[in-house]
Amino acid sequence: MSRVASTQADAKQMQTWLNHKFDTESVARFKAGPGIQKLQLKFDIDKLRQCYRDMQGQLEDLGSGFHVMALTRRPGVEHPTPEDNCGRFWTRVDDSYAEVPRDIMVDESAYSEFNPLFADTYLAEVYEQLIARFPIGRMRVLGKDPYNCNSWHRDPEPRLHIPIISNPGSLFVVNHHCTHLPADGSVYFTDTRGYHTALNGGEESRVHIVAALPYAGQQVSD
Numbered sequence: 001m002s003r004v005a006s007t008q009a010d011a012k013q014m015q016t017w018l019n020h021k022f023d024t025e026s027v028a029r030f031k032a033g034p035g036i037q038k039l040q041l042k043f044d045i046d047k048l049r050q051c052y053r054d055m056q057g058q059l060e061d062l063g064s065g066f067h068v069m070a071l072t073r074r075p076g077v078e079h080p081t082p083e084d085n086c087g088r089f090w091t092r093v094d095d096s097y098a099e100v101p102r103d104i105m106v107d108e109s110a111y112s113e114f115n116p117l118f119a120d121t122y123l124a125e126v127y128e129q130l131i132a133r134f135p136i137g138r139m140r141v142l143g144k145d146p147y148n149c150n151s152w153h154r155d156p157e158p159r160l161h162i163p164i165i166s167n168p169g170s171l172f173v174v175n176h177h178c179t180h181l182p183a184d185g186s187v188y189f190t191d192t193r194g195y196h197t198a199l200n201g202g203e204e205s206r207v208h209i210v211a212a213l214p215y216a217g218q219q220v221s222d
Ligand SMILES: [Fe+2]
Pocket: 089, 153, 154, 155, 192, 196
């Protein structure tokens, strides 16, 4: 395309873009898309929040704005090791766009015991409802401070997210699809086998229950 032609094409295209109605409302809601879906299953958000208030002081501060409490564990392992809080992921870190592996592979199916600390809470009912439907691996309460973002990476398995506390600036991105996940008791499927990140661009902390979905034989490996 000649310089004159590209100038005219860009100017005309810009006018089309400017004439398009801009959107500020739909981003305050959930929007399903490739890699992010909402389940039929729904929990009582008031009970979830009460559970979180009761356990809030026990979350481990992992630094960098991340907080965690394990809801499942390897049988009998009472105190999580650092390895329990990491696990293989792949990421692209520079403009070579080359993918590099990080951390060690984790056998999610080994996390088969519900944390007895929460045996008499609503969280146990949540766990029962989940395992009646899906294989569940590590299930954790994850807190994320304001203005905090995960790395851009992919995992060996998909995840379920159950937001407990959120805000409109808290977003989840899988590949090209981005959406807010409202904390209303909904359960969201996130296909974290694709590239993804979670970010909290809001002014309050965000808290989700996150559970790995280790379907037998389907874990992505190197
Ligand atoms: Fe991830």
